[in-house]
Amino acid sequence: MAATKNRATAAAQALIAAGADVNAKDDLEDSAYLYAGAEGLDDILEMTLRNGADLRSTNRYGGTALIPASEHGYVATVRMLIEAGVDVNHINNPRWTALHEAIVYGDGSERYQRVVAALLDAGADPSIRDGSGRTALYNAQRSGQIAIVSILRGHA
Incomplete structure (x- = not known):
C-alpha cells in the first residue's frame, strides 16, 4: 500500500x-x-x-475499483477493469454504480462520455436507480450533460 x-x-x-x-x-x-x-x-x-x-474486493464505501475510476473519468483504467471482469453493475453503499458516479461526479466532458460509453458497452444497466430513486439518465439531464444524455438514449 x-x-x-x-x-x-x-x-x-x-x-x-x-x-x-x-x-x-x-x-x-x-x-x-x-x-x-x-x-x-x-x-x-x-x-x-x-x-x-x-475483482470483487470493495473499499470503505462498498465500491469496487471501477466505481472511483469512473468517478474520476480515468478512461484507460475503466477499460482495464472492465476487461478484467469487474462487475459494471455493482452498487456501493451510497447506492451508486460506476455509471451513476461517472455522471454525478463527472462534468460531461469527452473523457466522461468515453467512460459512460465503455460502461454501457460492457453491460452497465442505465435503469438501475440510485439511493434517491434516480436513474443515470435523470441525473445526466438534471446536470445538463447533453452528450451523456444522448449516449444513454442511444443505448436504450
Whole structure:
C-alpha cells in the first residue's frame, strides 16, 4: 500500500514480485489493487491484476475499483477493469454504480462520455436507480450533460 500510495511503481513491482498480497487492506480498507484502480495508476493496477487482484474486493464505501475510476473519468483504467471482469453493475453503499458516479461526479466532458460509453458497452444497466430513486439518465439531464444524455438514449 505504501508503495502504491506513493506512486512508487518500481517499489510496488519489487514488492509484488517478492510475494506482497495485492489484496491486503490498510486501516482505510484500501488495497494496492483498489487504490491503483481508484487513482488511475495503471502500471500498478496491471501488476495487481496479473498477481491475484480480487475483482470483487470493495473499499470503505462498498465500491469496487471501477466505481472511483469512473468517478474520476480515468478512461484507460475503466477499460482495464472492465476487461478484467469487474462487475459494471455493482452498487456501493451510497447506492451508486460506476455509471451513476461517472455522471454525478463527472462534468460531461469527452473523457466522461468515453467512460459512460465503455460502461454501457460492457453491460452497465442505465435503469438501475440510485439511493434517491434516480436513474443515470435523470441525473445526466438534471446536470445538463447533453452528450451523456444522448449516449444513454442511444443505448436504450
